[in-house]
């Protein structure tokens with residue numbers, strides 16, 4: 001067995017922890033406090049997050065997408081693949097070193113997405129970025145934690161609470177879609193989304209998308225604010241009688 005080699009490490013803003021970039025043969029892994037947060041071994045569900053959300057906005061002429069966190073670049077690359085030449089992707093990444101890693105040793109993994117001219121990198125907290133951009137995005141894709149209850153950093157709970165969902169709603173264009181990745185289901189979060197006015201679809205996606213299929217599944221939520229309810233139809237002649 002080839003041992004893991006630590007290539008680099010960097011502090012995570014707002015925590016006392018570090019992210020470490022590890023390599024073993026052709027495989028890469030980003031870890032925090034010894035726990036893996038993203039690996040090049042399996043990335044089907046991270047790509048599915050972008051594919052499913054982009055399918056919902058496919059008819060829009062120049063879609064604009066915000067992705068929160070870069071990781072190994074798979075979600076961003078999948079979004080770019082599904083957008084036409086007029087589309088734009090903004091990616092918010094909290095840890096500047098992750099961006100450097102994606103320009104260097106990780107660049108080839110997802111096919112060099114950072115070289116795409118439709119991509120803009122924003123170093124910083126995705127919470128602040130979406131708060132600063134009302135009605136800017138056709139889709140907001142969040143894969144920054146292990147799930148709404150299993151956070152990389154405490155400050156990220158501002159994405160999933162009532163105020164966070166209001167900020168996300170405000171940053172979406174009418175009919176826009178919120179996509180959230182999670183390692184598993186979370187009934188309380190779905191209820192919060194619904195109470196925030198979102199209509200929610202929950203999708204379970206296989207961790208392993210190549211054969212042999214099987215094993216664990218991850219959870220993706222696709223949430224949209226439905227169009228305003230139709231006004232009740234005008235009374236018919238008969239009902240006016």
Ligand SMILES: C[S@@+](CC[C@H](N)C(=O)[O-])C[C@H]1O[C@@H](n2cnc3c(N)ncnc32)[C@H](O)[C@@H]1O
Pocket residue numbers: 037038043046047068069070071072073074075076092093094095098124125126127143144145152156
């Ligand atoms: C699980 S990885 C993302 C994996 C990515 N979907 C992919 O395809 O490789 C989570 C990323 O989110 C970043 N992150 C965590 N909290 C963040 C925040 N509040 N704002 C922006 N990025 C954040 C982490 O530094 C890490 O790069």
